[in-house]
Amino acid sequence: xxxxxxxxxxxxxxxxxxxxxxxxxxxxxxxxxxxxxxxxxxxxxxxxxxxxxxxxxxxxxxxxxxxxxxxxxxxxxxxxxxxxxxxxxxxxxxxxxxxxxxxxxxxxxxxxxxxxxxxxxxx
Amino acid sequence: xxxxxxxxxxxxxxxxxxxxxxxxxxxxxxxxxxxxxxxxxxxxxxxxxxxxxxxxxxxxxxxxxxxxxxxxxxxxxxxxxxxxxxxxxxxxxxxxxxxxxxxxxxxxxxxxxxxxxxxxxxxxxxxxxxxxxxxxxxxxxxxxxxxxxxxxxxxxxxxxxxxxxxxxxxxxxxxxxxxxxxxxxxxxxxxxxxxxxxxxxxxxxxxxxxxxxxxxxxxxxxxxxxxxxxxxxxxxxxxxxxxxxxxxxxxxxxxxxxxxxxxxxxxxxxxxxxxxxxxxxxxxxxxxxxxxxxxxxxxxxxxxxxxxxxxxxxxxxxxxxxxxxxxxxxxxx
Numbered sequence: 001x002x003x004x005x006x007x008x009x010x011x012x013x014x015x016x017x018x019x020x021x022x023x024x025x026x027x028x029x030x031x032x033x034x035x036x037x038x039x040x041x042x043x044x045x046x047x048x049x050x051x052x053x054x055x056x057x058x059x060x061x062x063x064x065x066x067x068x069x070x071x072x073x074x075x076x077x078x079x080x081x082x083x084x085x086x087x088x089x090x091x092x093x094x095x096x097x098x099x100x101x102x103x104x105x106x107x108x109x110x111x112x113x114x115x116x117x118x119x120x121x122x123x
Numbered sequence: 124x125x126x127x128x129x130x131x132x133x134x135x136x137x138x139x140x141x142x143x144x145x146x147x148x149x150x151x152x153x154x155x156x157x158x159x160x161x162x163x164x165x166x167x168x169x170x171x172x173x174x175x176x177x178x179x180x181x182x183x184x185x186x187x188x189x190x191x192x193x194x195x196x197x198x199x200x201x202x203x204x205x206x207x208x209x210x211x212x213x214x215x216x217x218x219x220x221x222x223x224x225x226x227x228x229x230x231x232x233x234x235x236x237x238x239x240x241x242x243x244x245x246x247x248x249x250x251x252x253x254x255x256x257x258x259x260x261x262x263x264x265x266x267x268x269x270x271x272x273x274x275x276x277x278x279x280x281x282x283x284x285x286x287x288x289x290x291x292x293x294x295x296x297x298x299x300x301x302x303x304x305x306x307x308x309x310x311x312x313x314x315x316x317x318x319x320x321x322x323x324x325x326x327x328x329x330x331x332x333x334x335x336x337x338x339x340x341x342x343x344x345x346x347x348x349x350x351x352x353x354x355x356x357x358x359x360x361x362x363x364x365x366x367x368x369x370x371x372x373x374x375x376x377x378x379x380x381x382x383x384x385x386x387x388x389x390x391x392x393x394x395x396x397x398x399x400x401x402x403x404x405x406x407x408x409x410x411x412x413x414x415x416x417x418x419x420x421x422x423x424x425x426x427x428x429x430x431x432x433x434x435x436x437x438x439x440x441x442x443x444x445x446x447x448x449x450x451x452x453x454x455x456x
Contacts (some may be wrong), residue, residue, distance in 0.1 A: 001281055007141045014324070016144065024196060030359070033199045043204040044212075045267030071282040074417055075252070078289040082245055085297040093451050107440070114432055 051107060077106045147231045152223065155190025156371040164414050164443065170417040191364075197359025207264035214261035215358065215365035221257065222372035224250050229379045230305045231355065232398040242425040243304035244296065247380060249287055251335060254373075255281035258344065261366075262354035273353020276424060283431035284334040285342075290439035291327035295384045295445035304380075307390035312442035320449050323387045324442045327435060331383070333412060334431070336373040340419035341427060350371045378408035 035042070084091075084099050133167055136138055142148055151161045153179050161176060161184065170173030176184035202208055227237035237304050238244050260424060264275020299310040311317055315395055332342040345353040355366050382404035392399035421428075 004253070009134055009137055012134055013140065013143055013443060028197060031197045035199065037199075038201070040204070045203045045205075045265065046351065055172065064275075066284060067279070067428075071285065074286050075289065078286055078293070081290070081293055082302070085293050085446075086302060088297045088447070088450050089300045096447075096451070103440075104361060104410070110436075117432075118429075 066113070066119075070110065074106070074110065125138070129270075133301060134319045142237050146231070147226060147235065149223065152375070153192075155375065156368060158185070158191055158368075158374070159371060159409065159431065160191065161185055163411040163416075166410070166413055167417050170414070171393065174352065175325065177245070187449050195360045195364040200361055201266060201359040203267060203357050204311045205266040210264035211357075212362065214257050214264065215362050215369070218254065218257045218261075218369040219372070221250055221253055221367055222369040225376035226372065226379070229376065230308060230388060231379075231401050232396070235398065236246065236305065239303070239305055242302045244292060244302050244307070247376075248351040249303075251288075251373075252285060254369075255337075258354055262344075265357035267353070269352075269356045269359040270354045271384050272350050273344045273346075273356070276350075277354060279424065280334055280337075280341060280343060280427055280431070283428050284331045284435070287327055287431065287435040287439045288335060290436070291324045291331060291442055292384065293439075294321050294324040294442045297443070297446040297450055304383050304388075306389060308383060312390055313418065314391075316387045321385060321442070321443060321446065323438065323445060325381070327439050327442060328381060328384070329408075329412070330430075331435060332377040333415060334427070336370065336377055337411060339416040340422050343424055343427065344422060346421060374409060374412060375402065377406070378405045381405075451452060 007009065067084070081099075084095060129365065144150060161179075162186070165175040176187035178184055178187075179190045180186040189235075202211060225247055228243045228250075230238060231237070249275060258277040258281070262270040262272075262277070265271070298317060298320060299307045300309060301310065307317075324422040337344050343349075343353075345355055349369040350356070355363065358366050382401065386404045386408075388404075389395065389401040391396035391403075395403075
């Protein structure tokens with residue numbers, strides 16, 4: 001492992017960031033225009049002039065939710081493949097059968113899920 | 124010299140400080156961001172037979188990016204009615220921190236690297252995985268329809284392209300047998316650039332990373348002509364600058380990662396120093412991705428998701444099989 005812990009300069013770097021941020025905020029207080037009493041039009045969300053019609057608690061289609069679940073599962077599976085790939089040279093052909101089993105177990109449900117998705121009009 | 128002065132001089136000239144603050148850290152990112160913003164506008168203008176920015180300096184408006192930064196930084200801060208102020212302001216800040224963390228992992232030259240992490244490649248990809256959440260929060264907190272649609276689109280497309288991205292980078296790990304980015308470069312020093320055995324993987328990597336950084340032809344989350352810059356629509360001047368920052372940093376970091384993985388990183392004939400080689404390769408990739416913007420039309424969301432989940436995933440598995448046979452060898456039949 002290459003890391004050597006946090007060097008002592010880190011504190012100064014954080015101080016430098018804070019100082020830069022403070023400088024920008026001070027300059028903003030001096031230079032930037034401010035509107036003490038903005039009109040309702042100014043505070044309204046920008047919707048190309050069509051007027052706001054979406055209430056704050058809007059509902060959206062959850063149709064993509066299964067894909068998000070699939071993403072979580074297959075991202076973790078991709079992570080496991082990294083562990084195998086790292087030792088591929090040492091394992092050689094000996095690791096093939098387990099990883100093939102793993103890939104088949106992982107990818108057959110994916111293919112089935114995509115088959116179901118493909119039958120729908122809307123992705 | 125009195126003691127405090129010596130200490131300050133020592134601090135400022137220490138490698139760690141220089142790397143984080145000056146190069147490859149924050150000051151250089153800001154300067155490169157301003158220059159590349161100008162360059163992209165100029166390049167797009169040339170492709171479309173326009174002139175592009177030209178007033179901000181005698182040399183073809185090269186200071187346009189810096190002028191924009193100063194202008195945006197001091198504009199009025201307008202937060203829309205009903206927005207969730209905390210998430211609205213913190214999302215761009217978080218995105219900026221995440222983007223800067225990506226560049227800390229890249230080896231720019233031998234020894235010029237902020238964090239030489241043993242698991243550099245997965246760390247990079249894992250940090251990238253955080254960004255759809257941030258974009259969704261940014262779009263959701265604005266309490267406006269276009270940002271919300273844009274945020275959802277970003278979530279859909281970045282999750283769909285995440286897995287092909289991981290799997291295309293997996294081929295490199297299989298061949299090199301290391302997750303350390305410096306180790307991957309050193310492998311290429313002995314065995315040649317990986318773009319040749321991993322040509323398919325390289326193409327997949329460019330396609331998926333273009334989708335991850337929301338650039339044309341995959342810029343659905345911020346499609347100007349459909350949803351008015353999408354999740355960025357409500358951001359006022361200073362926050363808009365913070366939103367644009369990560370967009371550039373992601374482009375820079377992905378181009379740098381591409382040249383590290385496939386083009387040998389800082390390797391090259393010793394006539395030019397390694398850092399120049401690295402930047403030559405990275406800039407070629409950046410220009411190529413910028414040219415996508417002026418050459419390809421935007422795809423539809425359903426096409427994007429269908430291709431991501433089917434074609435790209437299949438091709439990335441084919442790429443793994445290719446890498447497997449390169450390492451293990453084709454069995455004699």
